[in-house]
Amino acid sequence: MLADQDPVVLLQHAGLNSLTGKTGLAMLRHRRGPIVAVIDPDHAGQCLETVTGISRSVPVVKDLAEALPFRPSVAVVGLAPSGGVLPEALRSDVLQALKAGLSVASGLHTHLADDPELSAAIRPGRWIWDLRCEPKGLRVAQARAAALPCKRVLAVGTDMAVGKMSACLAVHEAALRAGVCSAFVGTGQAGILISGSGVPLDAIRVDYAAGAVEAAVMDAASTLPDTGLVLVEGQGSLCHPGSTATLPLLRGSQPTALLLVHRAQQSCIHRLPEIALPPLGDLIQLCEGLASIGRPQDAGPPPRVRAVALNTAHLSDAECERSSAELSETLSLPCVDPIRQGADALLKALLAS
Structure with a gap:
């Protein structure tokens, strides 16, 4: 559901210099499509390459409000927190992203679309992509x-x-x-x-x-x-x-x-x-x-x-x-x-x- 051309904001709260943020760090290193901003209050205003060693010019901001002027269309959860539960600060930005008309992509075991408040905030034509779902129509392997x-x-x-x-x-x-x-x-x-x-x-x-x-x-x-x-x-x-x-x-x-x-x-x-x-x-x-x-x-x-x-x-x-x-x-x-x-x-x- 996430297209190469979609402008992405990474929700990377306290994850720019931690293994808990490896999903977002991998996207910063390898995603060919645009990443227009990274949200990490701990490193807001700092140089991304200085913090991460990744040679990519992306502004680091403190919250979603500061990211919106960069015109993202999809917010991506870049963290893998223990137990798959969203920290409250990150959940707040997910909710604000949905209310602002962004789509949200998440690889957590906890499915965001199952949260009634988050699901109700999805704007027409937008979506929550909980990618950790078992595909339909699976069959036993046959080599x-x-x-x-x-x-x-x-x-x-x-x-x-x-x-x-x-x-x-x-x-x-x-x-x-x-x-x-x-x-x-x-x-x-x-x-x-x-x-x-x-x-x-x-x-x-x-x-x-x-x-x-x-x-x-x-x-x-x-x-x-x-x-x-x-x-x-x-x-x-x-x-x-x-x-x-x-x-x-x-x-x-x-x-x-x-x-x-x-x-x-x-x-x-x-x-x-x-x-x-x-x-x-x-x-x-x-x-x-x-x-x-x-x-x-x-x-x-x-x-x-x-x-x-x-x-x-x-x-x-x-x-x-x-x-x-x-x-x-x-x-x-x-x-x-x-x-x-x-x-x-x-x-x-x-x-x-």
Whole structure:
């Protein structure tokens, strides 16, 4: 429901320098359409690039009243607060946005349209898009994507929130620059908001999760030539005790190649230090082993991990270069940070598969 050309105001209250604001930060980094203002009272009047490191010229304002002169048409909730409940200040701006004639897009588990006051405030021709809703007409996966002629790449991560979406979008953008027909399949709230479509994997019953991914991949592939590339945003991690997302993504997408995404120098699950990450070589073998089963006999060679996308946001430039080089040598794979070093090497390796 969110079109590329829609002027967006991000509701980013206290989220410009926090992981709770990762949805809005991802939009600031990757959305090609206009973002005309960001609401964050904690940083109002400050330079966006100074606060976030994202090179994009967008004014930061304190509330919706200050954002309206920039003529947004859609207000997007850029936060992922604990429990999915809107903070009162943010809810107030959502209500004011609706009363001012804006549409609202939200990826929270709590559906805004279920709030009677918010729903009653929607102006004619406007909408609330609660994107975390299970699509209708789902079916159980049947490995149909394996018959697609195009290449299909799935991002798999060593942990949650390591940059799987950003890596896929960076490769997607590199593909478009190189003249490669490419499609991105968002599977989380930020990816869906950025691309305007996708499958909200964590809102789907487990029996239909792989089928929902399959349908989204089939739909994306239908827009591409046989030589095209479908990039599927990963979710969760096989290494995380709370994650179940990798298997339906593998089964639904039937990938032809895998892109491993890893935060450089991370050795354990974030916030669960008692759970160590396995050696990356072992994890690569595990991912490849799981991807090799549940496939039709005529599906071609099983997918391999063809490259590693590193998240080096916490490292200096010199440390980034050293970490990339060391891991590339250890794994005998291209290992680069697609945000800092570009995604061309990753694209080349994935296309060569």
